[in-house]
Amino acid sequence: MLDEVLKTVDGRRQQAVTALSEFLAIPSVSTRPEHAPDMFRCATWLADQLGKADMEAQVLPTAGHPIVLAKNRHQPGRPTVLLYGHYDVQPPEPLEQWISPPFEPHVRKTEAGTDAIYARGAADDKGQVWCHAEAILAWQSHGGLPVNLTVLIEGEEEIGSDHLQSFISEHRQSLRADIAVISDTNQFARGVPAITYGLRGLAYAQIILTGPSHDLHSGLFGGAVPNPANVLCQIIASLHDSSGRVNIEGFYDDVLELTPHERQMWQRLPFDEQQFARSVGIPHGSGERGYSTLERKWARPTCDVNGLTAGYQGPGAKTIIPSRASAKLSMRLVPNQDPDRIMKLFERTIRGRCPDNVKLELNWFGASEPVLVPVDSPPMQLAAEALRIGFGCEPTFMREGGSIPVVGMIKRLLGIDTLLVGFGLPDDRVHSPNEKFDLDALHAGSRTAAALYDRLSRLTDSAPHGPGAAQ
Amino acid sequence: MLDEVLKTVDGRRQQAVTALSEFLAIPSVSTRPEHAPDMFRCATWLADQLGKADMEAQVLPTAGHPIVLAKNRHQPGRPTVLLYGHYDVQPPEPLEQWISPPFEPHVRKTEAGTDAIYARGAADDKGQVWCHAEAILAWQSHGGLPVNLTVLIEGEEEIGSDHLQSFISEHRQSLRADIAVISDTNQFARGVPAITYGLRGLAYAQIILTGPSHDLHSGLFGGAVPNPANVLCQIIASLHDSSGRVNIEGFYDDVLELTPHERQMWQRLPFDEQQFARSVGIPHGSGERGYSTLERKWARPTCDVNGLTAGYQGPGAKTIIPSRASAKLSMRLVPNQDPDRIMKLFERTIRGRCPDNVKLELNWFGASEPVLVPVDSPPMQLAAEALRIGFGCEPTFMREGGSIPVVGMIKRLLGIDTLLVGFGLPDDRVHSPNEKFDLDALHAGSRTAAALYDRLSRLTDSAPHGPGAAQ
Known part of the structure; x- marks a missing residue:
């Protein structure tokens, strides 16, 4: 039939x-x-x-x-x-x-x-x-x-x-x-x-840091007060180690590793790493050490900044210590990572790395398994x-x-x-x-x-x- | 008269x-x-x-x-x-x-x-x-x-x-x-x-990093391509060490240290650290270890982010790897730092810390002695x-x-x-x-x-x- x-x-x-x-x-x-x-x-x-x-x-x-x-x-x-x-x-x-x-x-x-x-x-x-x-x-x-x-x-x-x-x-x-x-x-x-x-799953966060209660003159105050934009960069930079792995304690605990069979299967796919890089305008890709591009995209978790906002963003110079700095940041999750658990680990990590004279607000914009x-x-x-x-x-x-x-x-x-x-x-x-x-x-x-x-x-x-x- | x-x-x-x-x-x-x-x-x-x-x-x-x-x-x-x-x-x-x-x-x-x-x-x-x-x-x-x-x-x-x-x-x-x-x-x-x-003097820079040639879907590409916003945070975070000093080789070479007489004189000024912190809405100040607030403000050089821009900054979530990320960043300089020399050291440092698959553009918005x-x-x-x-x-x-x-x-x-x-x-x-x-x-x-x-x-x-x- x-x-x-x-x-x-x-x-x-x-x-x-x-x-x-x-x-x-x-x-x-x-x-x-x-x-x-x-x-x-x-x-x-x-x-x-x-x-x-x-x-x-x-x-x-x-x-x-x-x-x-x-x-x-x-x-x-x-x-x-x-x-x-x-x-x-x-x-x-x-x-x-x-x-x-x-x-x-x-x-x-x-x-x-x-x-x-x-x-x-x-x-x-x-x-x-x-x-x-x-x-x-x-x-x-x-x-x-x-x-x-x-x-x-x-x-x-x-x-x-x-x-x-x-x-x-x-x-x-x-x-x-x-x-x-x-x-x-x-x-x-x-x-x-x-x-x-x-x-992959997803956990999408917004981090908002507040230092001084208002924007300050960077000459009159710079060096003596916490700058939330510098602090934000420090916290975000701390989220990866030098091998490109996400530096959050427990983050990889539940990650289902690729089987040798899967890696072999994917290696045989008609995928050209150079062509991939060219198509997005970069000389070569990068990411977690020890994995191919397909493995990184399909089977490894990430922690990527989706947006950054702080202080003066117009043309020319403005000499301020911004009062606030914020980031949109998302983690792509892989089997068997649980979004709820990852969100808890993330929050604990961020809070632990935030100095006590900077206020931290954390919002979640959705998660999926x-x-x-x-x-x-x-x-x-x-x-x-x-x-x-x-x-x-x-x-x-x-x-x-x-x-x-x-x-x-x-x-x-x-x-x-x-x-x-x-x-x-x-x-x-x-x-x-x-x-x-x-x-x-x-x-x-x-x-x-x-x-x-x-x-x-x-x-x-x-x-x-x-x-x-x-x- | x-x-x-x-x-x-x-x-x-x-x-x-x-x-x-x-x-x-x-x-x-x-x-x-x-x-x-x-x-x-x-x-x-x-x-x-x-x-x-x-x-x-x-x-x-x-x-x-x-x-x-x-x-x-x-x-x-x-x-x-x-x-x-x-x-x-x-x-x-x-x-x-x-x-x-x-x-x-x-x-x-x-x-x-x-x-x-x-x-x-x-x-x-x-x-x-x-x-x-x-x-x-x-x-x-x-x-x-x-x-x-x-x-x-x-x-x-x-x-x-x-x-x-x-x-x-x-x-x-x-x-x-x-x-x-x-x-x-x-x-x-x-x-x-x-x-x-x-x-203090000033050297004001804008750093623009470009990774992919256009914004990418963070699910489809995340983890396999350089994210210029993450890289920007890493570079900015690297500009300070754990004691709050600016981590640029040669940065402090020409800094005129405070004399014991100056430090004594300033200690005697009617300056209240707590009142200072309260006036800008922070529980306490912070900065380079080993210096008082007045010393940090008046006699120590800085490296402060004045603005950050990358990717999506509107309400809610947008799952992109941004193509570009930029920062406005200024250094306050102290006697006898030479703005021209500092600008050269800064540029060499930033370029040395930028991965080779991210494009770096550096603009200077003025300097003063x-x-x-x-x-x-x-x-x-x-x-x-x-x-x-x-x-x-x-x-x-x-x-x-x-x-x-x-x-x-x-x-x-x-x-x-x-x-x-x-x-x-x-x-x-x-x-x-x-x-x-x-x-x-x-x-x-x-x-x-x-x-x-x-x-x-x-x-x-x-x-x-x-x-x-x-x-």
Whole structure:
């Protein structure tokens, strides 16, 4: 049966582009209040499309933007899959840098010579969501999906998914599933499909130091009072040792070390360190000693300054001892680091290194858990088979350095793992002007999704259903 | 004769306040283009006043604001004194914090219970300039000043004295003198008059570090690329050792150490460390180990961050590795540190500590030399006598931590030392709302100025005239 479904997917290549173009033409910019009607229009459009595939689709309100929730006719004894995606997009600015307008999708050649559709949201995440819509449509032409599918497409991913947690909590019963699927990640490279089996977590802090109660004349006071900007630099500098390791006691206690197998696997990936450095304008990378660039990005924790603010920042000179200095600073965490524990260690360290005549204020701007799904688990192996069918070549198992908080949220609230089967490419320019999605990715992604539902239908009922199912 | 002159000064207390009020009512804010007419009006008003005292006074144009240049009838065989001051003032904002409008001078009680005149420029520097005007007027009533006096009052002190150097160079012949006098400093405390015999110099740098060519996603790149904000913190932290000393090789080589006599003298000054800390809102001061607060402020060099800028500084979180990070950083220098040499040492140190995959740009925003005038020199001792007469008590010899670049300029271009005989008080709130000048300071300052011209008339012709005179 899958062969027939794939033939249908193959036959709809042009229709898929046309449908995706309609989706992309709706300017669903979640951060802009003036786009609220577009958000609703986009959710409604998507629900309509899923309805045409014989799903029961609803547009459900939240305190923010609505969520699209759709289900096929669930049948007992079949595995249940939860598909997550988002229909909101980043703002398109700067507009003058777009070759074609961000909400008027255009197909043209990429720098690599492939064909791609250019529009805001093309890869992140409308194009990837549409791969699944194509798969659902194709299965529908052949009697329907072989799994119970619940589709949850939110409209606030680009602005922090503020209302998703309460939505999932409230709809826990309705969302129970055996496995989650998200297509919002990348292929390793063009023609090298990938399953992302690990993500880093995050703990994001703001440090505010106050020395004198007001800015002081650096001539009249300099040298005799604590300068919070100098102190901030000392504290931040103390957070790394000379080998590039994070210098917080206990920080590495729970870090899951890379296995020799993983290191070998990653060494074999087609990754060029020099090309990597060139692409970001540096002569060579740097970081924790003893690790390769991929290892540093995917499997080692970090402590990076995201922003610094103190004193006078205008042109020319101003001779002041600033009263305040602050830093935004985030740690990327790796399996099995616990964000809560790391936040405690961080705070203890910072407080311990702050002189007693400087006031320290510490704010946390969110945390998310690292993710690691065992490569040899049955769902993973089934997803690998799907990619093999969809792309016609062997998939790579990779990790990603960024964080996808919803994965931790699904694990925590529904008790299930997530398969990250993504179709984007590293050169898709997500969040930037001229975002695109290769038409090959759209097609191979649709095939992969179709095959994935076939393979996941083989998941036995003995798979863990987690706390969500137990209630 | 001095007694008669002082009696005249004493008799003009009310007239002095009235005249100063006229001076203060002119909003001579040098930084604001819309005040250009006020600047010219202020210079003209001042020249008129000096003309009434039988001086030949001119308003001379510069590429910026005009300079008032005035001379009494110079007679051969008499010492020549160059009086420097400035008629421009800082902007008055924030206006809502002024109890009476900044350019409508009001006399009222201070927190200390004394009478003071409140207005922008009251202490800095119109009130102090007016002390000399009162002295000149009083001497005029008694046959004229006993010295050759050249008065140079500029209008750009608050904006960097950009056109003063070329003015002094061009008028070198006309400005030749035996000694310079500036009243733009403070008494040590209310009722403790002072001569400032030392000033710190300055070297002000901007460091700009560039890592990646553009801001990067901290998840996708963090840990594998150099973060210029972290590097900046490391470099800045490295600039001090654990005892609070500046960690630049050779930095202290030329530092003139305090003599035991100076340390003793300063220990006897009525200075309360706790009160000092309280006044700036810190539990206690800090700085180089082994030195008191006054020693740190007046006689030890520093390296202070004046501003820090990097990455995201808005509300909430943004997960980026910033492409650039920059710091404004200044060193206060002490006798006999040479700003040029220090700038070279600083640059070599910074470059040596910057990793090779981070680009370093270094800009200098001005430098000025430290100043030290021997306390036992004849002009100093004559100035001390004048203060004793003017205030009726023993003056203190103090240093100041700030920099007055014009002092180094006068030394370099005219080859003469400057007497810093100031009448302000530490609570005068210069550059802040509710700036004031105590009426007692106006009166004792006028008496001191009158006595100073008497005493300086005793300077022998054998005093060094310097390169300006030699030409």
